[in-house]
Amino acid sequence: MTTEAIIDVRGLTKRFGDLVAVNDVSFAVQRGEVFAFLGPNGSGKSTTIRMLCGILEPTSGEGRVLGFDIAREGEQVKEHIGYMSQRFALYEDLTVRENLEFYAGVYQVPGSERKTRLVELIDMAGLRGRERQLAGQLSGGWKQRLALGCAIVHQPPLLFLDEPTAGVDPVSRRRFWTMIYGLARTGVTVFVTTHYLDEAEHATRVAMIHGGVLRALASPAELKRGALQGHLLSLVCDTPMQAVALLERAPGVREVALYGTTIHALIDPAQQTAEGLSAWLGDVGITVHGATRIEPTLEDVFISLIGAP
Ligand SMILES: Nc1ncnc2c1ncn2[C@@H]1O[C@H](COP(=O)(O)OP(=O)(O)OP(=O)(O)O)[C@@H](O)[C@H]1O
Ligand SMILES: [Mg+2]
Incomplete structure (x- = not known):
């Protein structure tokens, strides 16, 4: 693997009792990629992400994320990445601004930088004018953009997004992806699961997992050719x-x-x-x-x- 691999896993396996949810998966993601992870329901996408984020310990295999060992240095991994889980929950009874402030606190964004960072995120998410609105009153598309803002409040170089656009209308999906590509242009690496194949078309590479087994991994053009x-x-x-x-x-x-x-x-x-x-x-x-x-x-x-x- 080159030194630029920001994610590098070999033989990653997770068992839940008799079920092999992730089966001997190996791949590497290079810095700056938008890497799409596809697979039907229950194929092992979220389980893989949770292992990569240092939340779930692999049964076997090994992996490094941002140079940290995912099994032994899970805490460091968690501190340095952004993660929007499949059921990422905003605090519905807090306003847009209060949600961002909360996550800025969790990720220990220095007080001196906080104000500027919050303004940047509100602008990026197109939430100007809605700062005082309760998160619970936002529609699905706005909520997802605020959730993304919360996940990147500490400017992580690597972002994990687990089905970030599920149930969101096509225009809001497009806006969300404009934000993702904006981040990618600034050098952020993005690992994203989705069921929308039109979204995966624009990824640098696409991995397809089925029954916990990695079935294909290539650029969209290569996948289609082969x-x-x-x-x-x-x-x-x-x-x-x-x-x-x-x-x-x-x-x-x-x-x-x-x-x-x-x-x-x-x-x-x-x-x-x-x-x-x-x-x-x-x-x-x-x-x-x-x-x-x-x-x-x-x-x-x-x-x-x-x-x-
Ligand atoms: N904590 C757990 N205990 C037992 N089984 C689990 C656990 N977490 C996941 N599984 C099982 O592992 C398999 C993979 O689940 P996973 O959530 O990774 O799938 P997924 O690809 O993210 O699916 P979806 O598209 O529905 O989100 C499923 O059969 C699921 O039921
Ligand atoms: Mg999932």
Whole structure:
């Protein structure tokens, strides 16, 4: 591993009785990355984060975060990172400002810097004018931005976010991510779990975990390139349902799926082409309006790795 690895884990394992929640996971995160951690419910994401944050002791394996040993130096890890847990709770009966002041106290932000820091965070979260509002009265998106502000009040170089945008509307999600990328530009490393694949598209690298096992780890572009065995075509034609049924027995076609009125066909490039398939459909009586090769989305990759629900 290079010296720039800010997180470096090998063989990380957590058992709860007979259940292996995290199974022999190894990876490294470099300084400055926005690292997305994906996986279905119960796959071990939060358990991994809690071990990385020095909150939960691994059953076996080892890891260093910011140079500290996660098993032996958990306290130092906790002091130096920012962590927004999956159920991060603001104090609902405190105002926006009071919540930030509380966390500034917890993280021992020096009194002389506190005022400036709070102003910075209120501006960053777009909460100016709402300083005196009770946190409990904020809508979901505002709450998450305030929670992020609380998690970074001590300017940590590394931030763990466990499903920070769950249940938040698309515009608020976008705003939240603008904050994340703003932080990343200042050199903060971000480790984030999410179920929104559009969010993972912009990460520097994506890890996919399933049943506690790390199944893939690469940049979004690499994952998409390597994921599917063949070329993916998007086909627009009359009577798409009938076309799908016919395509299932067309030469060189591996998989067919209907997305609305568009057909996705995975073809073996050694046996089939977009033109060839259009011609074949024409011969069996289907009018084709368009056949183009498309890149798979991260959703295609995720489904193919994890299996359809
Ligand atoms: N303290 C615990 N005791 C026993 N089992 C646990 C404990 N914490 C987690 N588990 C189990 O470990 C597995 C992984 O849980 P984890 O919370 O890490 O999943 P997750 O990927 O974060 O899921 P989600 O997307 O629902 O948040 C689950 O089967 C869960 O029930
Ligand atoms: Mg979780």
